[in-house]
Amino acid sequence: MKLSFVIPAYNEEVVLGDCLTSVFRELDSGNYDAEVIVVNNRSTDGTKAIAASFPNVTVVDEMNQGLVFARRAGFLASSGELIANVDADTMLPKGWMETVMKEFAKDETLVALSGPCIYYDLPLFARAAVKIFYVLGLCFHLMNHFIFRKGAMLQGGNFIVRRSVLIAAGGYDTSIEFYGEDTDIARRISPYGKVRWTFRLPMYTSGRRLREEGLVATGVRYAMNFLWISFRGIPFTKEHADIRLPKEN
Numbered sequence: 228m229k230l231s232f233v234i235p236a237y238n239e240e241v242v243l244g245d246c247l248t249s250v251f252r253e254l255d256s257g258n259y260d261a262e263v264i265v266v267n268n269r270s271t272d273g274t275k276a277i278a279a280s281f282p283n284v285t286v287v288d289e290m291n292q293g294l295v296f297a298r299r300a301g302f303l304a305s306s307g308e309l310i311a312n313v314d315a316d317t318m319l320p321k322g323w324m325e326t327v328m329k330e331f332a333k334d335e336t337l338v339a340l341s342g343p344c345i346y347y348d349l350p351l352f353a354r355a356a357v358k359i360f361y362v363l364g365l366c367f368h369l370m371n372h373f374i375f376r377k378g379a380m381l382q383g384g385n386f387i388v389r390r391s392v393l394i395a396a397g398g399y400d401t402s403i404e405f406y407g408e409d410t411d412i413a414r415r416i417s418p419y420g421k422v423r424w425t426f427r428l429p430m431y432t433s434g435r436r437l438r439e440e441g442l443v444a445t446g447v448r449y450a451m452n453f454l455w456i457s458f459r460g461i462p463f464t465k466e467h468a469d470i471r472l473p474k475e476n
Contacts, residue, residue, distance in 0.1 A: 228260070228305070228308045228309050228328070228331060228332070229260040229261065229262070229306065229307035229308055229309070229325075230259065230260070230261045230262075230305030230307045230308075230309040230310075230328070230387070231261070231262050231263075231301075231302075231305035231306060231309065231310050231390075232250055232252075232261065232262070232264060232311045232313055232351065233264050233298060233301030233302055233305060233310055233311065233313070234246065234263070234264065234265045234266065234270075234301070234313050234314070234315055235261075235266045235267065235268055235289075235294055235297030235298055235301065235313055235314065235315065236265055236266060236267055236268060236270060236274045236278065236291060236416045237270055237274070237292070237297070238270045238272045238274060238469075239267040239270070239273060239274050239315035239316065239471070239473050240270075240272045240273040240274045240276075240277055240473055240474070241360070241471070241472045241473070242316040242433060242472060243265070243274055243277050243278060243315045243316055244277050245279075246267075246282070246313070246315050246316065246317055246318055247263070247264075247265070247278070247281050247284065248313075248318075249317075249318040249319040249320075249402075249431075250262070250263055250313070250319055251283075252283070252319070252321075253319045253321075253323055254323040254324065255373065256321075256324065256325070257324065257325060259305070259324060259328065260308070261324075262283075262285065262305065262306065262307060262333055263281075263283060263284050263285065264284075264285045264287055264301045264304055264305055265278035265284055265285070265286050265301075265315075266287045266288075266289050266297040266298075266300050266301040267286055267287065267288050267289070268289050268292060268293070268294075268296070268297040269289070269290055269292050274309035274315075275288075277405040281301055285304065287300050287301060287304045288424030290362070291375050292295070293319040293401070293404055293405070294383075294404075294405055294408060295399050295400065295401050295403055295404070295405075295408050296401055298312060298369070298399050298408070299398065299399040299401060300391075300413065302393070302399065303453075304458075305390075307390065308389060308390050308391065309327070309331060309387050309388075309389060309390065310387065310388050310389075310390055310393065311327070311385070311386075311387045312383070312384065312385075312386050312388070312409075313384060313385065313395070313430075314384030314432065316384075316387075316432055316433040316435070316472070317344070317384050317385065317430050317431060317432040317433075318347075318430070318431040318432070319430065320429055320430070320431060322344075323428065323430070326427055326428050327340060327387055327428070329339055329430075329451075330425075330428075330448060331337070331387075334414075334421065336420045336421050337389075337420060337421045337423055338388065338389050338392040338417075338419050338420035338421060338422060339379070339381060339386060339387065339388040339389070339392075339412075339413065339414050339416055339422045339423070340386065340387045340422075340423050340425070340428060341380070341381040341382045341385055341386035341387070341409075341422075341423070341424045341425075341428065342382060342385055342424065342425050342427065342428030342429050343357075343358070343361045343382060343426060343428075343429050343430070344357075344382060344384065344385060344429070344430050344431075345429050345430065345431050345432065346432060346433070346437060347433075347434075348433055348434050348435075348438075349434035349437060349438065350364065351436065353437065353442055356442060356446075357437075357442075358438045360450075361426075362425075363427075364450075364453070365380070367380070367423065367453075368380035368399070368422075368424050371420055371457060372417060372421075376393040377417075377457050377458060378395070378410065378413050378417050379413040379414070379416075379417050379424070380410070380413060380416030380422075380424050380426070380453070381409040381410065381412060381413040381420035381424070382409065382430070383408060383409035384430065384432060385414075385429075385432075386409060387390060388412065388416065392416050392419045392420065393412070393416065395419060396415040396419065397410070397415060397418045401410070403427070403462055404462075404465065404466070404467065405464075405466075405467040406448065406449070406452040406462045406463070406464040406467060407434070407452040407453070407455065407456040407462035407463070407464075409457050410452065410453050410456040410457060411460075411462075414456060414457055414460070433472060435470050435472055436470050439468070439470050440470075441466070448463075448464055451463040451464070452464055
């Protein structure tokens with residue numbers, strides 16, 4: 228199966244290079260059929276130039292501002308049956324690609340795969356609190372997906388979905404600006420097969436939002452949006468702040 232990486236990027240010149248380096252390190256570790264697409268979402272910094280500096284990266288310009296618009300633009304430009312939604316401030320750990328391909332190869336009923344984020348730049352106590360949050364989320368995911376049948380849990384920036392299923396479920400909902408976009412996809416694709424969330428598929432990512440807006444406040448906001456999307460079909464939070472890492476002097 229061919230896998231397409233779709234990486235939305237709005238003013239991400241500080242982190243995009245590390246993200247792409249990690250992607251190609253994983254692709255070089257095996258004989259994988261894959262493509263890498265970076266969606267330049269109206270960046271005003273060096274994001275597009277950094278993306279273009281990597282061989283074998285397709286750069287797509289999306290002039291409609293917003294994460295979901297960017298994900299959709301990358302999807303429309305892609306050709307893989309598996310779509311890996313990866314954020315520009317993430318880094319793939321060793322073995323990520325092997326785990327993804329094995330999971331989909333062994334289970335034809337698997338429609339999406341996801342795992343946790345590891346916030347490498349947050350202190351240990353914050354990372355421990357996040358892991359507890361994920362354990363609770365996993366418990367609810369299992370009940371929601373297999374008992375209540377109201378959806379599932381996907382981690383935005385670290386989930387892979389089958390192209391055919393995403394199309395059948397209606398694609399990306401661009402009316403959702405930011406919060407709940409991953410849960411919305413999980414809810415709509417759940418009737419088509421299994422959505423698996425596993426600690427065996429971690430992703431390194433920046434903790435900039437948790438650091439800027441607070442660990443508890445951010446956790447509550449994500450939990451509320453998960454519940455609202457799962458049971459009401461609409462996000463709890465309509466607006467969000469764009470938080471970027473500053474350039475080093």
